Amino acid sequence: MNQIVPTLPDFHVRRATVDEVMGILISGDFQSILGIREDVRVEFKRELDLRQESGRHKLAKAVSALANSGGGLLVVGVGTERDPTTRSDYASQITYLESVDESVYYKVLAELLYPLTKVKTETFGTAQHYLISISVDAAELEAPVLVTKTIGESLNGGTIFGYYKRTEIESTHVKHAEVHALIQAGQRLQQIGDLKTSIDQVIIQLASIEKTLQILKDGKQL
DSSP: OOOOOOOOOSOOOBOOOHHHHHHHHHHTOGGGGTTBBOOSSEEEESOOOTTSHHHHHHHHHHHHHHHTTTOEEEEESEEEEEOTTTOOEEEEEEOOBSOOOHHHHHHHHHHHEESOOOEEEEEEEETTEEEEEEEEOOOBTTBOOEEEEEOOGGGTOOEEEEEEEEOSSOEEEOOHHHHHHHHHHHHHHHHHHHHHHHHHHHHHHHHHHHHHHHHHHTTOOO
């Protein structure tokens, strides 16, 4: 007896730009998202239960990673599977959301991100079948977007920070050694900026002195 092998949906795993994914969402042809693989600029989430701490952290982690990797797009309401060839996830199912309150997404990000990066949320779909997109701007080089978490008094209180970046495969936590190197690089940039300011001030002062000397040389009164 022959074994019946289920057929896969009629799509192939492929890359798509942020603009291409947004174009699909705007068109309403959500099935065209199937097969698009996640990469540095595009990420999918089946759902995010923002009532739970884990869901809020997943949202903050995804947005901060995109911001720290040049900006990108997060689409919620799309399930994924792992492509064994590329080891990256791709959109395999449109799961939809029953309802969307965009203000809750903003509230969570304002609470957990520092500094708060610029994002834009948009809702697509009708009749309790929604997708939500979150467009994320790139973080400033000298101000990476961190995920914060407040520690309760039982653990001596305080706040801890997580630094994430997006790779071709996933959002990944940046190790402390790299964070330290980035801090040092930022300090060097600040020192260079301070030095440039000092040099500019010296040039202005020299120009003023030269002007004064020229006036004296011409026998004019100051």
